[in-house]
Amino acid sequence: MLEIAGKTFRSRLFGGTGKFASAKVMKEALMASGSEMITVALRRVDLNDPEDDIMANLDRDHFWFLPNTSGARDAEEAIRLANLARAVGNTNWLKLEVTPDPRTLLPDPIETLRATELLVKDGFVVLPYMNADPILALKLQDVGAAAVMPLGSPIGTNQGVLTKFQVKIIIDQARVPVVVDAGLGAPSHAAAAMEMGADAVLVNTAIAVAGDPVRMARAFAAAVDAGRAAFESGLGRQGPEASASSPETGLDFLR
Amino acid sequence: MFILPPFKSLQKQIAASTKADVKQALVASHAGIDGLAALLSPRAEEMLPQLAARSAEITAARFGRTIQLYAPVYVSSFCTNKCAYCGFSAENKIERRVLSLDEAEAEMDILHRRGFNHILLVAGEAPAKVGVDYLAELARRTRDRFAAITIEVQPLSTADYATLFKAGITGVAVYQETYDPIIYKQVHLSGKKADYDYRLKSPARVAEAGMREVGIGTLMGLANWRAEGLALGLHLAWLRKHFWRTNFTVSFPRMRPAEGDFHPLEETSEKQLSQLLFALRIFDHDVGLVLSTREEERYRNGMIGLGPTRYSAGSCTAPGGYTEPDSALEQFSVGDHRSLPEVCDAIRSKGHDPVHKDWDAVFQAGQPII
Numbered sequence: 001m002l003e004i005a006g007k008t009f010r011s012r013l014f015g016g017t018g019k020f021a022s023a024k025v026m027k028e029a030l031m032a033s034g035s036e037m038i039t040v041a042l043r044r045v046d047l048n049d050p051e052d053d054i055m056a057n058l059d060r061d062h063f064w065f066l067p068n069t070s071g072a073r074d075a076e077e078a079i080r081l082a083n084l085a086r087a088v089g090n091t092n093w094l095k096l097e098v099t100p101d102p103r104t105l106l107p108d109p110i111e112t113l114r115a116t117e118l119l120v121k122d123g124f125v126v127l128p129y130m131n132a133d134p135i136l137a138l139k140l141q142d143v144g145a146a147a148v149m150p151l152g153s154p155i156g157t158n159q160g161v162l163t164k165f166q167v168k169i170i171i172d173q174a175r176v177p178v179v180v181d182a183g184l185g186a187p188s189h190a191a192a193a194m195e196m197g198a199d200a201v202l203v204n205t206a207i208a209v210a211g212d213p214v215r216m217a218r219a220f221a222a223a224v225d226a227g228r229a230a231f232e233s234g235l236g237r238q239g240p241e242a243s244a245s246s247p248e249t250g251l252d253f254l255r
Numbered sequence: 256m257f258i259l260p261p262f263k264s265l266q267k268q269i270a271a272s273t274k275a276d277v278k279q280a281l282v283a284s285h286a287g288i289d290g291l292a293a294l295l296s297p298r299a300e301e302m303l304p305q306l307a308a309r310s311a312e313i314t315a316a317r318f319g320r321t322i323q324l325y326a327p328v329y330v331s332s333f334c335t336n337k338c339a340y341c342g343f344s345a346e347n348k349i350e351r352r353v354l355s356l357d358e359a360e361a362e363m364d365i366l367h368r369r370g371f372n373h374i375l376l377v378a379g380e381a382p383a384k385v386g387v388d389y390l391a392e393l394a395r396r397t398r399d400r401f402a403a404i405t406i407e408v409q410p411l412s413t414a415d416y417a418t419l420f421k422a423g424i425t426g427v428a429v430y431q432e433t434y435d436p437i438i439y440k441q442v443h444l445s446g447k448k449a450d451y452d453y454r455l456k457s458p459a460r461v462a463e464a465g466m467r468e469v470g471i472g473t474l475m476g477l478a479n480w481r482a483e484g485l486a487l488g489l490h491l492a493w494l495r496k497h498f499w500r501t502n503f504t505v506s507f508p509r510m511r512p513a514e515g516d517f518h519p520l521e522e523t524s525e526k527q528l529s530q531l532l533f534a535l536r537i538f539d540h541d542v543g544l545v546l547s548t549r550e551e552e553r554y555r556n557g558m559i560g561l562g563p564t565r566y567s568a569g570s571c572t573a574p575g576g577y578t579e580p581d582s583a584l585e586q587f588s589v590g591d592h593r594s595l596p597e598v599c600d601a602i603r604s605k606g607h608d609p610v611h612k613d614w615d616a617v618f619q620a621g622q623p624i625i
Binding site (some may be wrong): 172235250252254 | 279283285286287289304307331411495497524526553554556557
């Protein structure tokens with residue numbers, strides 16, 4: 001089972017609450033996905049208001065809430081949002097997003113590292129959204145990130161894991177779970193990330209904007225399970241050459 | 256802290272490996288710990304050529320066609336430990352010697368003139384004879400002439416390692432000798448080395464202190480070599496996860512004839528040593544693998560390109576042995592007596608480049624840039 005900061009999750013598919021046609025569809029899709037961790041944009045919801053259409057439709061006993069700092073442009077803004085989440089949302093978990101460029105929404109590595117260090121010191125469980133930079137991933141772990149969330153491709157692009165070479169290095173070196181986030185546009189993309197050994201994936205847009213979000217949620221759940229099973233079963237190496245069954249490496253010198 | 260599973264459970268895990276597990280480890284992009292267990296198993300013995308081929312392929316991809324060269328300088332044969340297998344053991348009635356700083360520098364100068372740029376300083380574990388001050392001073396005196404000076408001495412504190420790093424030492428070898436705690440106790444009879452846990456924690460202290468390189472290893476001939484291999488893999492993987500800035504090397508010296516009448520508790524054949532080496536290379540593509548002059552010329556020539564990345568050459572294991580070649584004070588007798596140029600010729604004749612310099616003292620603070 002997946003474990004993050006001492007909490008276990010059966011499902012390795014994390015969901016989000018954005019972009020659904022209605023709160024009702026959101027609820028049905030998230031239930032169908034089997035997800036147990038749901039990220040919620042602090043700028044979108046009113047955690048205080050039980051009538052808020054997102055909050056009213058999601059049972060916090062069923063879903064573990066992961067507030068995110070979507071919209072923050074620097075560490076200071078992210079920290080203010082984090083403190084809001086802790087004060088009214090009754091959680092110290094945080095998906096840290098620092099995205100100064102509103103066009104690409106790519107994460108700022110310097111501000112993200114700085115905010116992670118400060119928030120961890122302040123008692124937050126921080127899961128930073130990050131570009132797929134292996135050294136940054138190591139440095140985020142060094143300052144106490146509970147997981148790292150490298151992007152597969154820029155958010156909303158549906159391009160899949162374009163960063164697979166970098167993500168693979170991040171997975172190989174990680175001391176904390178690696179959650180591939182952003183850009184997963186099809187179940188096959190999620191399966192690919194899981195086959196590489198990602199501990200989980202976060203999918204929002206591809207489910208929310210599908211023609212049938214509920215069926216798409218089920219498709220992603222099945223793909224995540226398949227990818228994980230393949231990883232745990234041990235995949236063969238991909239290469240242009242077949243392994244020679246009788247290699248020519250001479251070992252005649254051995255006594 | 257690194258915690259090793261029970262040694263017996265490692266042996267069981269290896270024994271449970273099937274031929275299919277070996278094949279899977281050979282085709283996977285990364286074998287993983289289960290793959291390492293399979294590659295160390297008896298099932299993998301019949302596939303040794305396949306192991307060699309995969310190891311050679313990875314080594315060429317990660318290190319190119321090169322072999323790094325170094326030479327040891329033994330500065331002291333005094334030791335406060337009683338270790339059943341070692342020529343320098345405290346109870347052995349041998350003539351002992353500690354080099355003065357001038358004498359040690361003279362030994363290093365001889366090696367420098369012979370073309371060595373990487374030096375490993377070795378001493379028995381007697382802090383009163385060779386302590387931090389001695390090593391720091393020797394490094395300060397000689398660092399301008401060498402690309403890298405590493406040490407293999409008693410384990411030290413993190414603060415002491417940091418002091419030595421500042422003085423110009425770039426790496427530390429601290430071998431567990433055996434990961435089997437029962438055998439460890441049997442052969443380390445007294446002295447500080449008798450503390451298994453302290454020694455096991457030492458490589459992490461070295462890395463924590465900021466050293467560029469940490470060498471771990473086992474002395475082949477003490478415990479079951481297959482389980483030692485798996486323990487080395489587990490230790491290495493743990494160190495990599497926790498100290499990602501550090502380079503690691505692994506050594507598996509086979510026991511050589513030495514003072515005292517200790518006989519190896521376990522025999523390790525050349526085939527088995529090779530299997531261990533190939534398995535570790537397939538498990539960890541980037542680890543430096545050391546093959547010293549303990550092994551014979553024929554074996555060392557044969558292994559060029561198959562996995563090892565670092566060879567010693569022209570080695571003498573007696574303090575002062577380069578200045579006085581007839582010295583009888585050696586820790587053990589070596590298996591390969593060739594000079595540096597002879598070893599380099601052999602490396603070149605197999606299409607590899609003997610690398611004398613692969614570091615620069617200027618990386619470290621305190622060294623003038625010009």
